[in-house]
Amino acid sequence: MGSGHGAAGKLKYQRIAEELRSAIEAGEYEPGDRLPGENDLMTLHGVARMTVRQALSVLRSEGIVEARKGAGVFVRAFRPLRRRGIQRLASERWAAGRSVWSADVDDRRELVVDGVQVTQEEAHERIATVLGVEPGAPVWARRRRYLLDGKPVMSAASHFPAGLVAGTAVLLPDPGPGGVYARLAEAGHAPAHFREELRTRMPSAGEADELRLPSGTPVILITRTAFTADGTVVEVNDMVLDAASYILEYEFDA
Amino acid sequence: MGSGHGAAGKLKYQRIAEELRSAIEAGEYEPGDRLPGENDLMTLHGVARMTVRQALSVLRSEGIVEARKGAGVFVRAFRPLRRRGIQRLASERWAAGRSVWSADVDDRRELVVDGVQVTQEEAHERIATVLGVEPGAPVWARRRRYLLDGKPVMSAASHFPAGLVAGTAVLLPDPGPGGVYARLAEAGHAPAHFREELRTRMPSAGEADELRLPSGTPVILITRTAFTADGTVVEVNDMVLDAASYILEYEFDA
Numbered sequence: 396m397g398s399g400h401g402a403a404g405k406l407k408y409q410r411i412a413e414e415l416r417s418a419i420e421a422g423e424y425e426p427g428d429r430l431p432g433e434n435d436l437m438t439l440h441g442v443a444r445m446t447v448r449q450a451l452s453v454l455r456s457e458g459i460v461e462a463r464k465g466a467g468v469f470v471r472a473f474r475p476l477r478r479r480g481i482q483r484l485a486s487e488r489w490a491a492g493r494s495v496w497s498a499d500v501d502d503r504r505e506l507v508v509d510g511v512q513v514t515q516e517e518a519h520e521r522i523a524t525v526l527g528v529e530p531g532a533p534v535w536a537r538r539r540r541y542l543l544d545g546k547p548v549m550s551a552a553s554h555f556p557a558g559l560v561a562g563t564a565v566l567l568p569d570p571g572p573g574g575v576y577a578r579l580a581e582a583g584h585a586p587a588h589f590r591e592e593l594r595t596r597m598p599s600a601g602e603a604d605e606l607r608l609p610s611g612t613p614v615i616l617i618t619r620t621a622f623t624a625d626g627t628v629v630e631v632n633d634m635v636l637d638a639a640s641y642i643l644e645y646e647f648d649a
Numbered sequence: 650m651g652s653g654h655g656a657a658g659k660l661k662y663q664r665i666a667e668e669l670r671s672a673i674e675a676g677e678y679e680p681g682d683r684l685p686g687e688n689d690l691m692t693l694h695g696v697a698r699m700t701v702r703q704a705l706s707v708l709r710s711e712g713i714v715e716a717r718k719g720a721g722v723f724v725r726a727f728r729p730l731r732r733r734g735i736q737r738l739a740s741e742r743w744a745a746g747r748s749v750w751s752a753d754v755d756d757r758r759e760l761v762v763d764g765v766q767v768t769q770e771e772a773h774e775r776i777a778t779v780l781g782v783e784p785g786a787p788v789w790a791r792r793r794r795y796l797l798d799g800k801p802v803m804s805a806a807s808h809f810p811a812g813l814v815a816g817t818a819v820l821l822p823d824p825g826p827g828g829v830y831a832r833l834a835e836a837g838h839a840p841a842h843f844r845e846e847l848r849t850r851m852p853s854a855g856e857a858d859e860l861r862l863p864s865g866t867p868v869i870l871i872t873r874t875a876f877t878a879d880g881t882v883v884e885v886n887d888m889v890l891d892a893a894s895y896i897l898e899y900e901f902d903a
Contacts, residue, residue: 457851486903586903593897595849597711597865611851613867613892638867643847645899649740649840
């Protein structure tokens with residue numbers, strides 16, 4: 396029967412995709428459920444294997460289902476972290492020795508920092524501009540990845556002006572209770588003000604690899620700039636988040 | 650020559666995609682530039698048309714280039730709006746008669762509200778829960794779309810408890826200076842506190858149509874809840890944003 400035009404001018408694979416999507420939205424297939432196999436869908440709709448594969452590929456590119464090798468195609472299960480943008484950075488939290496990121500997770504789930512690398516670098520142009528140093532000036536970079544229940548959900552790269560953090564615990568792989576903000580505060584550079592800038596787009600191949608993203612999953616890019624009370628920039632943090640793993644929340648007064 | 654494996658185990662189309670991506674990142678092709686045509690790429694790389702098409706399709710699905718019918722494949726030009734989440738909702742602005750969304754655009758670009766529809770509806774479950782009414786209770790919905798330089802960049806659907814807005818200018822297609830927040834304030838329900846919740850994912854076919862999204866473009870979903878000073882919810886606004894058209898910014902104290 397092939398994949399010709401049917402009712403309403405839609406191609407067969409589009410109609411099959413639509414039918415499966417509706418069934419998922421109606422809860423007929425729940426998160427984590429396996430969809431019917433290719434052979435079953437071929438019989439059910441009277442179409443060729445290629446048509447069934449096209450239909451499934453539409454749902455994969457929309458991020459609704461994911462293929463697991465040798466096991467079939469499954470409805471994706473979303474159980475995102477809730478990241479309360481403003482509350483998590485409150486100085487009471489880090490001054491009391493709690494890490495910023497621990498605010499994103501409840502006791503039943505495990506968020507782990509992984510692959511911390513601290514290196515001295517020459518500031519490239521954008522970083523130099525934000526930090527207010529000359530391009531090529533020495534800066535310290537702190538790179539790390541965050542894993543939720545074993546799955547990478549975010550990578551982050553912070554940059555600090557070298558003069559500000561030299562000889563401080565900011566440069567230790569584990570900066571201790573309250574993290575780098577508590578250490579910056581002890582060194583007389585307490586962050587008092589933050590700006591977060593968010594964009595979202597499809598991942599590069601490298602980002603998809605690093606965060607193990609199924610196809611059809613965008614990334615959220617957050618650039619946070621931390622300022623002291625007198626307006627000095629003490630950190631620029633570039634984060635790449637698995638969009639399916641996060642809900643971002645900002646709460647504020649009119 | 651086909652599309653066999655080459656150096657480093659990459660398929661030919663992947664290497665061609667990578668080469669084009671690097672050239673775009675290096676600024677060799679700038680935003681708005683046309684990439685070489687299929688015939689030129691075939692000759693240049695000594696490959697079949699199908700291989701060239703695969704390479705271009707990779708870049709399209711990444712949102713880096715877009716095909717324009719009959720004209721070729723072009724590097725996408727991003728000139729996003731900067732949406733300052735907190736400042737734009739400051740009561741000084743709408744109390745002074747300025748619209749919330751006018752904060753997102755400078756004088757050189759035109760943002761237009763389009764297709765306003767105001768309808769009475771029965772609250773479905775989620776809206777009822779947030780507004781604190783019974784499911785099925787009467788609510789008013791205000792739907793509209795925003796166009797930037799003629800291109801749709803956002804659609805939005807606000808819901809209000811019926812008792813709160815009946816007979817007010819909140820229900821007029823054009824609610825007047827300062828928009829619905831200024832009218833709510835006049836009716837004794839001034840918004841004092843906001844919560845914005847952000848997610849991002851690939852668009853449904855309907856969303857892609859409505860916002861005229863090229864392939865490889867995610868959407869950002871923002872749900873804003875507006876509270877009065879005593880904690881009453883006066884509005885739930887569900888927005889769908891073209892991710893390529895917006896940078897979101899939130900600025901706050903530690």
